[in-house]
Every structure is written in C-alpha cells, then in structure tokens.
Amino acid sequence: MSSTGREERILFIIPPYFNVDDYMGGDRANVLPSFTIPYGILSLDAYLKAHCTVPVTVDILDLNLSLRQAVETGNVSRIQAVFDELIRERVQIARPVIIGISALFNVSFRYMGHISAVAKAAAPGALIVAGGGLPSAGFRQVLEHCPAIDAVCRGEGEIPLRDLIEAGDRADLLERHPSWMTRGGIAAGKIPAHTFVENLDDIPMLDYGLVDLDDYNSRSIDKRYSGQPKREMAIHTSRGCPFLCVFCANPSLHGADVRAMSVARVAAEVRRMKEQWGMTVLLIEDDHFFFDKARAKQVLRELIDLGVRVEFPNGIAVYAIDEEVASLFQQAGVSTVALAVESGSDYVLHRIIKKPLKTSLVKGKVELLRKYGVQSHVFIVLGLPGEMDEHRLQTLDLLLDVGFDWVHVFCAVPILGSRLYDICVTNGYVDTGDFLDHVNTKSVIRAPGVDPEAVQAFAYEMNLLVNFVHNYNLRVGRFETAAKYFENVTGKYPDHALAHHALARAYEGLGREEEADRCRRRYQDIIERDEWWRERARKYGLSDGGVSAAVPLAGNHPALIES
Numbered sequence: 001m002s003s004t005g006r007e008e009r010i011l012f013i014i015p016p017y018f019n020v021d022d023y024m025g026g027d028r029a030n031v032l033p034s035f036t037i038p039y040g041i042l043s044l045d046a047y048l049k050a051h052c053t054v055p056v057t058v059d060i061l062d063l064n065l066s067l068r069q070a071v072e073t074g075n076v077s078r079i080q081a082v083f084d085e086l087i088r089e090r091v092q093i094a095r096p097v098i099i100g101i102s103a104l105f106n107v108s109f110r111y112m113g114h115i116s117a118v119a120k121a122a123a124p125g126a127l128i129v130a131g132g133g134l135p136s137a138g139f140r141q142v143l144e145h146c147p148a149i150d151a152v153c154r155g156e157g158e159i160p161l162r163d164l165i166e167a168g169d170r171a172d173l174l175e176r177h178p179s180w181m182t183r184g185g186i187a188a189g190k191i192p193a194h195t196f197v198e199n200l201d202d203i204p205m206l207d208y209g210l211v212d213l214d215d216y217n218s219r220s221i222d223k224r225y226s227g228q229p230k231r232e233m234a235i236h237t238s239r240g241c242p243f244l245c246v247f248c249a250n251p252s253l254h255g256a257d258v259r260a261m262s263v264a265r266v267a268a269e270v271r272r273m274k275e276q277w278g279m280t281v282l283l284i285e286d287d288h289f290f291f292d293k294a295r296a297k298q299v300l301r302e303l304i305d306l307g308v309r310v311e312f313p314n315g316i317a318v319y320a321i322d323e324e325v326a327s328l329f330q331q332a333g334v335s336t337v338a339l340a341v342e343s344g345s346d347y348v349l350h351r352i353i354k355k356p357l358k359t360s361l362v363k364g365k366v367e368l369l370r371k372y373g374v375q376s377h378v379f380i381v382l383g384l385p386g387e388m389d390e391h392r393l394q395t396l397d398l399l400l401d402v403g404f405d406w407v408h409v410f411c412a413v414p415i416l417g418s419r420l421y422d423i424c425v426t427n428g429y430v431d432t433g434d435f436l437d438h439v440n441t442k443s444v445i446r447a448p449g450v451d452p453e454a455v456q457a458f459a460y461e462m463n464l465l466v467n468f469v470h471n472y473n474l475r476v477g478r479f480e481t482a483a484k485y486f487e488n489v490t491g492k493y494p495d496h497a498l499a500h501h502a503l504a505r506a507y508e509g510l511g512r513e514e515e516a517d518r519c520r521r522r523y524q525d526i527i528e529r530d531e532w533w534r535e536r537a538r539k540y541g542l543s544d545g546g547v548s549a550a551v552p553l554a555g556n557h558p559a560l561i562e563s
Contacts, residue, residue, distance in 0.1 A: 007055045008165050010048075011096035011126075012041045013087065013119065014062040015103050015111040020076050034219040034313075035064055037234050039285070040132065040157075041102055042206040047158040047197070050204045052165050058210060059094040061086060063115070065215050083111075084118050091122040098164070099126050100157075101149065103134040106416055109141070116148035127170060129180075131157045137252050137417025139181045139192065154179045154192035155253055156239070158203065163195075196254075200239065200261045205269055208233070208277050220281055221313045221377055221406070222336035223488040224481055233273050234283040237261045237299065241288040245342075246353050247381060249417030250287050258291040267302035274308055282310045290320035297324065303332040315340030315379050318357055321365040330372040336405070337369065338377040344398030345391035352386045359394075363402045375405040375481075380462070383412040383455035384420070385429055385447035392455075396462055403472035406485065409463045411443040411456055468498040469540045479509035490519075497526040497533035501542055 038060060045058040063083055070076045091099075099119050101112055112135075116128050131153035135142045139152040151174045153160050160179040167173035174180045178193040185192075197203060217232050238260035241250045261269070273279040282303070289312065290296045303310060310329075315338045329337070341362055342353055349355045366376045378399070382392055399407055414421040414430055424430040429447045443452035443459070473482035486503035489496055504519035527534040536542075 007057065008048075008052065008098070009057050009059075009094055009096045010098045010100060011059045011061065011090060011094045011119075012038070012044075012100045012102050013090075013115060014038055014041070014060070014064060015101065015108040015115055016064050016067045017103070017105045017108050018064075018067070019107050019110065020067055020071060020079060035068065035216055036219050036285075037208070037211060037213070037216040038062060038102065039206075039234055039236055041100075042208065042210060043203055044100075044157055044161060045210060046204040046206050047202070048162055048165065051158075051162050051202075054165065056165065057094075059090065059096070060210055061090045062211070062215070063111070080114070083115065087115065087118045088122045091119060091126075096123055096126050098161075099123060099128045100161075101128065101130040101135070103130065103132045105134060106413070108134055109138070109145075112142065112149070113146040116146050120148035127151075127164075129153060129161075129164075131161075133249055133253050134416055137249060137415075137421075140186060141416075143181065143183050143186060150174070150182065152181045154181060155194035155255070156196055158197050159195045194255055196239075196259065198259060200237075200259055201265045205272055208273075213277065219283060219313060220311055221338060222309075222311055222375060223406075224335075224375075224484040225281075225309070226484060226488045226491075230280045231278045232281040232283060233277060233279040234285045235266070235269060235273070236285050237266045238286045238288065238291065242291070243288070243356070244354055244419065246384065246423070247412055247415065247418055247420045248287075249415045249421075252417030254287070258288060260292070260295065263295060263298045263302060266299050270303065270306060270308075274306060280308055282308050284310065284312050285314045287314065288317065290317050290325075293320060293325075296320070297328055300325075300328040300332045300334075304328075306333075308333055310334040312337040314338065318362055318365050321368055323368065326368045326372040326374065329369070329374045334374055336375040336377060338379060338408070339366070339404075341378050341398075342381045343387075343391065344380075344395030345387070348384065348387050348391045348395075352384050353381075359398055362398065366402050366404065377406045377408060378402075378404045380407060380409045381412050382409065382459050382462070383443045383445055383450050383452065385423060385427070385445060385450060388449040392458060392462075396465070399462070399466045400470055403475065404466075405472060405481070407463065407466045409459045411452075411459050412445055414445065464498055464536065465540070468502045469542070471502055474502065474505055474509070477509060479506045482506040483510065495526055495530070497523050497530065498536065498540075498542070500526065501537075 041060055048056045063086065066082055066086060067079060070079045070082070101116055103112060112130065120128055128149050129151045130142055130149050135152045136154050139154065142149060142152055160177060163177055164170060164173055174182050175184055179195040181190065181192045213231060213233070217230065220232055238258050239254040240256060240258040242256050242258065244251065270282060310333045312334070318339050318341060341357070342355060343349050344359055346359050349357050349359070369376050380395060412420065414424040424445055427447070429445050443455040446452055471482055483503060483506035486499050486506055489499040490503055493499065500519045500523040504516045504523060507516035507519060527537045
C-alpha cells in the first residue's frame, strides 16, 4: 500500500467480438473467431504497475469465453442474464475504482451500452472508460449511445491511463488530456490525439497469470498439430504500420510510424514465456514484422535455439521473403506463415487497396517457403468498392495456380477507423446505423459492381473450391497434411459435406480404406438429405465420389458468378 493508503483497482471487461445470432441460424459461412490472449490489457497491466506511484491491481473479465461456451452448447437463451451475473459478481470481488471496456471490432458495439450500464449499476462510484480500436475510432458513437461510459481513450492506453490514475482531479484530467475524449470535449470541438509509448522496452514483461492460458489455446493456423498437447502464446514485437491498406484501421490506433521492442527484449520475453509459462507455440502477431528487415532477421536468429514452433498468423509482407528469410524461418522453427495477399488482381491491389504488391511475385515466394518446409496460408478480401467480377475471378485463378496450404477468404468489413469505412459512409455504400453487424463472413457493402449477397456467396464458394475441391495438398499427394486439415474441419463442422469428401480422398491416398469408406458414407448421407450440399456436389462434379473435369483449375468460372 502506498503512503497515501490509496490502491488503484481496475476491472477490464472485454465485450464479445462476435454476434451470437450469426451462429444460431445454421449459416454455413459463419465460423467462430479465434480467441486470442488480451495482449493489450496485459500490456496496460504491466505498464501501470511499473510506472504508477500508487499500487495497481488488475482483473479481467472476457465475456467472449462465456459466449463461446453458450454457442458451442446451444444454450444461448439466457446469455444476457449470464453476462449480467458475471459482471455483478466480478465487480463485487474486484471492487474497482476504474472499469475499462476494451473493444476491438464494430460488432462489440451492440454489447457495450448494456455492459457498461450493468457495470455502473453494480459500481456506481466507479469511473467507466472505454478503449481499443472501436471506441478509439468511434468515440462519438460510443459516447452518444453508451451513457454509462464516462470517457474514451484515443489510441494506445498505457500513458493516458497512467496519467488518469495519477491525477488528483480526474474529471479535469479527462477534459484536458489530449488522448481522452468526453461529451464535454466533443461539445467543445476537441480533436483527440495519440499519446504513444515511444520505446516499447519501457513496457515490462507481461503477467500471463492474469488469464487462464487454456482459454486461449486455439489460434494456431497450422492444423497439422491439431489435437496435440501445446501451449500457444502470442507476442507483438512492434506497433504501427506505414501502409494505408483501405480496410485496415491499425494506423488509427497505433499510428503510421513503427515502434519496436529491441531484439534483446524480444529474445528475453520469448525465453521467459517458454520457461515460466510452458510455451510450445509462439505466435508473432505484428502488423508489419518486416518493417526493418535486418531486425526481423536478427529476431529470427534469436529464436533458433529456443526449441519452440513459430507461426505468423496475422499476415506478413510477401515482398519481404527471400532465400535468407525462408532459411531463417526453417531454422527458427517457423512451420506456417499467413501471407497478406488480399487479391489476385493488380488493379485491386494498387488502385483500391493501395498495397505495394505485384501478383507476379506471389508464386515464387510461396515456392521459396515450400523449399524450406514452411507452409503458406493466404488472406483474401472480397467485396471492396470498385472490385468487379473479373477481379474476383483473377483472384480465384491466382489461388488455384499458386497452391496455398489453406486459403482464408473474408468479405470486406468497413471497420471504424479505416479508409474503407469513410469511403462507404461518404458514398452511401453501407447503412451507418447497422455498422455493428459488420463481420468478415458477411458482405455489407453495396456499391457499383458489388452486390453483398453475391459477394458473400462467391466468397464461400471460393473457399469450397480452393480448400476442398481442388485442395493443393491433395493435388500434389501430401495426403497426411491434407488429412490433418480435414480432420480439423469435420471435427468442428460434422455436417460439412465437402470436408468429408476431401478427407475420404486423403485417407484413400494414405491407404486407409476403411476410414475413407466411412467418410464417403458420411458424405453421401449429407448430400442425400441436404439440398444445398447436393447442389454443390452436382456443381463440382463430386456426386460420383471423384472430381469432375467440369471444374477447371483455372480460366473461366461462370458457375461462381451465378452463385
């Protein structure tokens, strides 16, 4: 306890970042999001405890965990009452002086008003603030529609929250501080500004004991290791990104200038994660890991002797891959990287996304990774204003030609804080009153050449075609790898007909005839009772258990345009 006898108790509440209704209607395109460690809150905790003059205690309530359990068990009818009870119980235990609502994505907005109201009723004397990507960019909407929230933090929260804790007059601090926004600030025309931690080494190592790591152990994208014991942990070695990709809100939160941990700090942090917390899989989640290629290579060298598996699940810059990088990936234990390609159309990349990538580079970079035993996943974004059918078909052709280990197809989401959101609002491409329903499995943008229903259908058909019908690993005879991926899909989605069909092909290639026959029977059972899957089987020539030449690997794909 400090000499003043004051102790700062903070409760962070994380609203759900998915809409439960989307997972109750049987929509095949809806996939539960990966649950990742609340890294930003752990960073706040570490910084505040090191840099505040009064003792700080932190508690975390992640409502995503309860909602996930409700969805997986089909027991969502009382979920709001469950949330309310959890909030009241945690408030009673933590006795917070400050309650922070931490929200990243648009969809969390639907929960923030009620959550903050319940928290305020449970702790009427507490100051309630909000931060993260959504409130930072949408502070006006949050303060207008969430009356229980007293203030919103613009950008990163370490220094603004420290300043708030240290302030003698907190109401005055909130009005004067450049990074805090209140209703009074909006009325006065205040323009919020960032207050960054310039040296990330000033943030002490994180205390992962604040969360149950078992709750955040499924973000790994390399499904060859599904079912094996593991301890996944994430690290963000840098903040900021100089690129201005149209759909990305990162610059509005972390700025365009990249700030990074020292290589020595990264190495020490990773060693501690392994030795103290038992980490076996390191997820490097930087938005632009290769902003300084020499530094990136040095970080990889530091990982070589640690004996952990490494993944890059957030997407790395394709242009950064060269022979030395690919070799260092292999030496450092990198099993899989996600490549931020986004489109197979140079027009879309350069004129719409504003991404400095040439599609002609992609295949060679993937082959280089393959040479060193590193799997490649790829991110694709469809439905951007200005994208036409021809561009989407170019993307499909690229995917089939290159042959990625897995393709992640998303519909463009106008995230608050992104240029895409501003473009869509300015041109009337989205219903601004409905922005809380913007999720990456749903297309909500209606623009010239972009029909949201058609784009959403195309995205799912693209996923079926490249990941199942013409799966790269099946094509080249890597049946063991293919089987692991399809076992993961059928385990999560037992009524996914094409996953059972593809798994049967993988088992057949492995000589596991009994298991292949079981999968074929399951596939036949699904298409016999489900008209939608039966139509997919007909379209892709799968009714006879094989793959028809009617679906070419590249070229014209009129059936997809008509979907």
